[in-house]
Each structure stands twice: as structure tokens, then as C-alpha cells.
Amino acid sequence: MVEDCPTCGHHFERDHGYWIGAMIVATAFSVVGFLTVFVGGLAVTWPDVPWNVLLLVTLVVTGVVPAITYSSARTIWVAMDLAVRPLERHEVERADQNLKRT
Numbered sequence: 001m002v003e004d005c006p007t008c009g010h011h012f013e014r015d016h017g018y019w020i021g022a023m024i025v026a027t028a029f030s031v032v033g034f035l036t037v038f039v040g041g042l043a044v045t046w047p048d049v050p051w052n053v054l055l056l057v058t059l060v061v062t063g064v065v066p067a068i069t070y071s072s073a074r075t076i077w078v079a080m081d082l083a084v085r086p087l088e089r090h091e092v093e094r095a096d097q098n099l100k101r102t
Helices: 020-045 051-084 089-101
Strands: none
Touching: 020 051
8 A cells, every 4th residue: 555645645644553443444344254154154054054164164254354355444444534533734734745746
């Protein structure tokens, strides 16, 4: 991911540790994936649930989903952060400087 938006010049990482929020969003995607696979697997195979297969598939989905969705989670996190905490004056000035450099 680029450090600054090529259109508006916004510097994405606003604070130290900023991307922890994106990790939380990716974890939420993982939990949704886990619940979907687990509950769906139970619903489809009940009453003879293949527990070992369900465990393996659920673990794979839970491990793969965050890796696949992390870039989307970063975008969602930036949007959520900007909705709650608009840019401050110094950030707008930095964005303007970033645009002038490019």
C-alpha cells in the first residue's frame, strides 16, 4: 500500500500503531468467516457432523480470511477513522505538500 493517497495526498498512517485498527477489522472478518463455516457446516450435516473435517475447514478459513481481507480491512479502517476523527489542520497541510511534491 502506498504511504500517501495519490489523489488527495492524505498520509494514511496518522499515528504510531495506527494499523492495529485494521487488524481488528480483519479479525472481525475472520470471526464472521469462522461462524459462517461452523454454523453452516453444522446446519448442513446435522445430526451426523464430521467433526474432524469441520474443524480442519474452519481452521483453514479462520487462518486464510485475515490474509485475504487485510488490504480491504485497511481501507475500511481508514474510512472509519476519518468518519470519526476528521483530518486536523496540520494533516491537511501535509496532504497539500504531498500533492505538490508529486
